[in-house]
Structure formats: C-alpha cells, structure tokens
Amino acid sequence: MPAMPEIILNVDDNEPGRYATTRILNRAGFQVLEAGTGKEALRLARSASPQLVVLDVNLPDMSGIDVCRQLKTDPATAGIMVLQVSATNIAVLDRVSSLSAGADSFLVEPVEPEELEAVARALLRLHRVEAELRRSLAEREMLLREVNHRVKNSLQLVLSMLSLQGGEFREAGAREIFAKAIARVTAIASIHERLYQDTDPLSIDMQTYLSGLCAELARAGIGDERHADLRTDIEPLRLPTENGVSLALIVNELVMNALKHGRPDDRPAIINVSLRRLDAGQARVTIADNGPGIAAGGANKPAGGLGSRLINMLVRQLNGQLRIEHADGYAAHITFPLQAAVTWDSKS
Amino acid sequence: MGLEVLIVEDQMLIAIHLQDLVEEAGHRVAAIAHDGVSALAAVANQRPAIAIMDIRLAHGASGIDVARQLYEQHRIRCLFVSANINEDVRQRVADLRPLGFIGKPFLAAEVIAAVQAAAIAVDSNSC
Numbered sequence: 001m002p003a004m005p006e007i008i009l010n011v012d013d014n015e016p017g018r019y020a021t022t023r024i025l026n027r028a029g030f031q032v033l034e035a036g037t038g039k040e041a042l043r044l045a046r047s048a049s050p051q052l053v054v055l056d057v058n059l060p061d062m063s064g065i066d067v068c069r070q071l072k073t074d075p076a077t078a079g080i081m082v083l084q085v086s087a088t089n090i091a092v093l094d095r096v097s098s099l100s101a102g103a104d105s106f107l108v109e110p111v112e113p114e115e116l117e118a119v120a121r122a123l124l125r126l127h128r129v130e131a132e133l134r135r136s137l138a139e140r141e142m143l144l145r146e147v148n149h150r151v152k153n154s155l156q157l158v159l160s161m162l163s164l165q166g167g168e169f170r171e172a173g174a175r176e177i178f179a180k181a182i183a184r185v186t187a188i189a190s191i192h193e194r195l196y197q198d199t200d201p202l203s204i205d206m207q208t209y210l211s212g213l214c215a216e217l218a219r220a221g222i223g224d225e226r227h228a229d230l231r232t233d234i235e236p237l238r239l240p241t242e243n244g245v246s247l248a249l250i251v252n253e254l255v256m257n258a259l260k261h262g263r264p265d266d267r268p269a270i271i272n273v274s275l276r277r278l279d280a281g282q283a284r285v286t287i288a289d290n291g292p293g294i295a296a297g298g299a300n301k302p303a304g305g306l307g308s309r310l311i312n313m314l315v316r317q318l319n320g321q322l323r324i325e326h327a328d329g330y331a332a333h334i335t336f337p338l339q340a341a342v343t344w345d346s347k348s
Numbered sequence: 349m350g351l352e353v354l355i356v357e358d359q360m361l362i363a364i365h366l367q368d369l370v371e372e373a374g375h376r377v378a379a380i381a382h383d384g385v386s387a388l389a390a391v392a393n394q395r396p397a398i399a400i401m402d403i404r405l406a407h408g409a410s411g412i413d414v415a416r417q418l419y420e421q422h423r424i425r426c427l428f429v430s431a432n433i434n435e436d437v438r439q440r441v442a443d444l445r446p447l448g449f450i451g452k453p454f455l456a457a458e459v460i461a462a463v464q465a466a467a468i469a470v471d472s473n474s475c
Contacts, residue, residue, distance in 0.1 A: 149404070152431035153359070156452040160365035163456065167368065186455065193451040215457040 006124055009033045009050040011041040011067070013060050017087075017109070021054060021116065028117045038062035042070060045077045051127045052120060055103070057086035057094065065094075065101045072102030079130060081123040085109060155189040179220045180256060187213055187252040191245055204244035206275055207236045213248055214255065214273055223259040228269040230255070235276055237283060240339060246314045247285060247336075253307045254287040254332050262289030262330050281338050288331035351467050352378040354396035354424070356387045356414060358406035362452075366400055366429070369456055373463040384409040384417070391422055398447060398466050403430035403437060412440055419444040427466050429454060 008025050012018035013036045022032045033048055035041040038059045045053060053071065057064040064084060071077045084098040087109035095106045104123055107116065162185060166178035194209060195201050211232050218230040239247065251273060263269040272288045315322045320336030353370050355377055357363040367377045379390035383406040387399070399418055403411040411430065418424040425445050428437070431452040438449065447466040450458055 149431050152452050156431065156454065157359065157361055159453050160359075160361045163365050163368070164361070186453075189453045190455060193453055212455050212458065215461075216455045219457050219460070 005031050006052070007031045007033060007048060007050040008120065009035060009041065009044055009048065009053045011035045011038075011053060011059070011064070012056040012085075013037065013058070014056070017056075021085075024113045024116055025054075025120060027113075028120070030120070036060075038064065038067040041067050042077075045071055045080060046074075050080060052081045052083060052123050054083045054085060054116075054120070057084060057098065065098055065103075068098065068103050069101040079127070079134070081127045083107060083119060083123055085111065152192050155192055159185060159189055176222055176260075179222050183217060183220050183222070183252055183256060184249065186216055187248045188245060190216075191241065191248070195241065200238070202241060203238040204241050205236065205238055206244060206247065207234045209244060209248060210234050210251055210273065210275065213252060217252070217255050217259065220256075220259075222256050223261075223263060226263070226269065228259055228263065228271055230271050230273070233272065233274040237275060237277060243318055243336075243339070246317050247334075250311055250314045250318075250334060251285060251287060253311050257307060258287060258289040258291070258330070262291030264291050264329070277338070278335070282335055283338050284333055284335045286331060286333045288325075288327075288329060290329040293326045293330045350375040351397040351470065352376055352394060353463070354378050354387065354390055354394065354399040354418075355380045356382075356399055356405065356411060357402040357429075358382040358404070359402075362402075366459065369459045370400070370463055372456075373460045373467075375463060375467065382406045384414040387414050388417060388421075391418060391424065395422075396424060397470055399424055399426045400463075401426040401428050401430075403428065403432040412437065415441055415444055415446075425466075425470065427462055429459065 008030045010018055010021050010025065010032050011034075012021065015036075018034055018036070022034060025032045033044055033050060035044050038061050041053065041055065041059075044050070055064045055068060059067065064086075068082045068084060071080055071082060082103045084103040084106045085108075086094065086106075098106050104126070105119055107119060159182065162178070162182045166175065166182060169175045169178060190212060191204060191209065194204060211234060214230050214232050218228065255271060255273060258271045262271065267290070270290045272286070275283065275285045277283050311322070315334055315336075318334070318336040320334050323333045323335070325331040325333065353375050355363050355366050355370070357366060357380070360380075360382070363380045363382075367380065370377050378394035378396040381387035381390045390396070399415070401411045401415050405411055405414065411428070415426045415428070418426065425447050426441070427447040427450070428441065429450045429452065430437075433449045433451050438446075447469060448462045450462055
C-alpha cells in the first residue's frame, strides 16, 4: 500500500519563524501547509486534514492553547496530533496548560532542526498507530453488527418456517405439539431481539421478556379454544442472560401446562404469572391457575414427558427450589438465588 | 372492515409468515414486494392502506428510502419489522409518521397487536 503523503500544518504569525520551520519540515520530506492566525489554522485543520499541527502559542487573534483545545474537542479534528511551540511562554505553567488542553507534545524555541524533525516523526508514528486502531475497531464493530443481524434473521427464519409448517396440520393434537415446539424455540430466540439494543448485553430485562412471551402463549393455541386470561405481574428485574433464558423456559413450560390442564369447567380460566424480588438475594416466580388442581381432577399433574424433565433440569440449573401448592387451583413457585450481576462496561 | 396491507420483505419465508399474521389480525395482504422497485409498482396497482417494511431489502435497497417514497408520494405509513431497528433508524423515519417498530425475531402476538393498532391509527386519521 503506497503511504499517503503526510501533511503537517505549520501555525505561526511570525513570518521568519514560520519560514524556518516549514523549511526544516520540507527538507525532512513532509508536505507543509501554513497558517498565520488561529482562525485560519482551525479552517485548514478541518479542510486539509493534516496529521500533525505545529502550533505556536502566541497568535494574533487567539491563544494557541485555545486553538489546541478546539481541535481536540471537535470529533472531526480530535485525531490530529498537536505539537505546541513557544519562544516566550516558557514558564512551566504554560507547558502544563498546553498539555492539559490536549497538546501531544511541547517544544521551546529555539528548536534544533534535528529535534523538531525527530519529534514530528514520533508524533506522526503515534498518529498512524491511532488511526490503525480506530480503523480496526470500526471494522470489528461492523463485523459484530453484521453477525448480530445474521443471527436474528436466521432465528426469524427458523420461527417462520416452524409456524408455516405448523399451519399445515389439521388435526388438533399435531397442531398442539407444533405450537409447543414453536413456543419453546420462541422463548430461546426472542432473547436475541432484546439483547443487543439494550445498553447491557450481559443481562436481560425480565419484565419485557416474560410479558412478551406470555402474550405470545395466550394466542398459541394450546389447550382448548376457549380464551384464557393470562395475567402478568412481573417486577422490573435484570438477570444474567443465561439465567434469564432458563427462567423463561420454565415459565413457558408451566404456562403451557396451565393452558392445557389448568382450566376450570365452570368459570373463565385465569392464569397468573408473577416475578418478585424477595429478601436475602432471592427472587420467586409463580405460575398459578384456577383450574381443577391435582387433588380434584388428577389431570393437572404435569406429565412425565419433556415438559417436566425440562422444568426439573432448568430449576436445578438456576440453583432454585420448586414448590407446588394447591390453593384455588394449581400453583408452582420457583425460588432462586439472584447472583451478583456481572455488569457491562462498554469502555473496558 | 379489513385493511389492504403491503408487505415489503426480501425473505419470502418471513413474508409469508407475516401474511398469515396480517390475515389472523383480520386484514388482507395486497401484495408482497422484495425490493423498492417492486414495492412502488405494487403501490401503483393495489393502493394499500399501510405497509409492513423490512429495513434491509433485496438488491441493496434500504427500507428507509422505500418508506420515504411510499409516504411522500402516496401518504402510506409503515410498520417497521426488522433485525436492524435502533435509535438511528427511529430518528431517520420519525417524520414519516411510523406506525411502530418490531424487532426480529418477532413475536407473532406482537405483530398482530401492532397491525390492529395501526389499523385504528390509520382509520382515525383518514378523512
């Protein structure tokens, strides 16, 4: 790759001094632009995109330190290296304020030509490294966005495929088996819809996640055709992503059980789903119906099939406890420890 | 009373799924388009009331540009359904009076609710 010619902007209102600096830098092989005022320096820095500005502290219209500060605060020019030069303001305080205004280095005139050249080269080297880092970071971000888009799109294709195929069945039993499969895949897939637009991709907001899944289950066509009133009372609670998926799958299984087995014959079906924070670093999710319960009908017992295997396995994965209660129907309580959430620091 | 809905989505499988959901919500699909050219052609023939719009379309087309044309030329408002919804997208289409934003993978219930809400919004706004 042929190297882009590096441009240095030389800012000095004193003509002989400016001429001398330009001559040294030209001889070292650099392309040099000149400015005599702060205003002109800022204009050229934006239009000509130099890699380095050699900036005199004393300018007629404004202080070189202010020019530097403006360059470093404007995102369009912040990457430009600034070498502040002064003949008169040699007090330590001035050098310190130059550097705190964002200057990358400071030289006191008179400057030896070799030293000016060497410092210019060092700063340009730094600029190249920074530019390369910025470029590769931007590339990474683009790649990540692309992969993220692919994952979400592929999951959508999986769900659409399953839904279309499920629609092919006429027989209620087969439709229901398909509806269950779709609900299970949805519980896993729908976390991706929320994960990356959130500020914190390491944890998931359970309120929107579970409310969405419950709304989905209400129309999934599980159990009989009658309407079931699915009520959610979910505290705003963030869980580590892994635990969030496990909990969502548990809720999914228990709500599907309630839709299938927990409907009363004599009144409208009501299913309550709640998630609450308890004391002592624990939380509890409860899924309760107003159906016949185990004792009354015997039909409410979760079958020994995939559903109950999933529930037992996932409760163990959460280090949780499952408790079944027979009050006005069938209620399952899962109490689980809240881990100290790993927090995401986008700057690290 | 059902609406005529245009679906602009380059993945046919997803488009057909969306069609099922639009019909489940009680509306009709006027046409399915996979890029900007076919979307504008469909609008000329079918006059849909609203559009469901993906952001990344076939042949490098942007759903944002297509949505702008639909709105500026035909006053058709869009419900955006895409894996690319973010703050930038929301801002760029804010002046097109969007009917909503749904991320992919979407929940069917979410799409149905949004189409129903869109039908009410469009209906109460028409003369």
